Amino acid sequence: MIVRRGLWKRGFRYRLNHKRLPGHPDLVLRKYRTCIFVNGCFWHGHHINLQFDDLRFTISDSGCCKIPKTNREFWVTKIRRNKERDKEELRRLAEMGWHCITVWECELKPAVREQTLDSLAFTLNHIFLQDHSKRQLYVTAEEEDEGVMMAAEEER
Numbered sequence: 093m094i095v096r097r098g099l100w101k102r103g104f105r106y107r108l109n110h111k112r113l114p115g116h117p118d119l120v121l122r123k124y125r126t127c128i129f130v131n132g133c134f135w136h137g138h139h140i141n142l143q144f145d146d147l148r149f150t151i152s153d154s155g156c157c158k159i160p161k162t163n164r165e166f167w168v169t170k171i172r173r174n175k176e177r178d179k180e181e182l183r184r185l186a187e188m189g190w191h192c193i194t195v196w197e198c199e200l201k202p203a204v205r206e207q208t209l210d211s212l213a214f215t216l217n218h219i220f221l222q223d224h225s226k227r228q229l230y231v232t233a234e235e236e237d238e239g240v241m242m243a244a245e246e247e248r
């Protein structure tokens with residue numbers, strides 16, 4: 093919701109949960125050819141490094157989340173799987189020509205929120221300019237209309 097409102101306020105229009113795209117991105121900005129994922133730090137292992145060497149593994153907890161001491165192996169396995177899946181989904185989206193941006197839960201804390209949203213807006217504009225300098229992007233009037241309609245519905 094924070095990301096949605098923040099982008100809306102900054103003039104960006106989007107679609108939600110694009111079911112047909114790998115990983116079901118939280119927001120899809122077709123005009124920017126960009127998918128945005130808003131990830132919980134724990135479930136997606138933000139800054140957590142899991143290194144597996146045969147049966148031994150080393151874990152470094154991050155500043156924003158820690159793996160519980162109990163059932164540690166269970167959590168490590170689970171988070172490792174999630175991270176691998178995320179990586180695979182981003183790879184597939186990139187292959188399909190989508191840009192992907194991940195926004196982390198800890199980047200949306202009140203103290204840093206506006207800064208995160210500003211830099212997200214900056215990145216989107218940068219992506220748009222880069223795409224347009226590379227090739228002439230063709231967006232049909234129909235697509236534009238549809239985008240506006242969808243966005244208007246979501247705002248209600």
Ligand SMILES: [Zn+2]
Nearest residue numbers: 133138156198
């Ligand atoms: Zn985090």
